[in-house]
Amino acid sequence: MLRPIKTEKEYDNALAHVYELMQTDIVEGSAISDELEILSLLIKEYELVHYPVSYPNPIEAIKFRMEQMNLSENELSDLLGTRSRKSEVLSGKRKLSLSMIRKLADVLHIPANVLIEAY
Known part of the structure; x- marks a missing residue:
């Protein structure tokens, strides 16, 4: 039984x-x-x-997917709007906005629930 x-x-x-x-x-x-x-x-x-599964840090997930897709930081800048915004996001100084999360999820194929995690 x-x-x-x-x-x-x-x-x-x-x-x-x-x-x-x-x-x-x-x-x-x-x-x-x-x-x-x-x-x-x-x-x-x-x-x-x-054995709960925790989500990765959103910034680390972005960097990982960039590496997997051979995406340059300039291409990420184009996606996020500006080079300064890209730098602020990757350094953790700027939080991801809803529109950024949508673009990153669509282009990098990172689940939105990963991108909304606190960091």
Whole structure:
């Protein structure tokens, strides 16, 4: 019988059991499929409580995406309006405005919830 996961040992056992189940041929709607689905939900709930994911610093996220996209600081200046605004944002002296967040989310594909985090 499946029960809520309350300890690290139960969590480890649940992960091992999911691995075992994944090694079998799973038929949609079968008892094994249902067990796997419920166990996955229990693991997810445990992880949300015990391993919360924090969002990155918005400025670090911008710099990271710029590097990934080979975007120059001049191109970021064009996106944010001016070179001085870009410098103020990257140095943390200026907070991101709603319009900046929209542009950055659209162009750099950074989720808005990351960009609105405090820094």
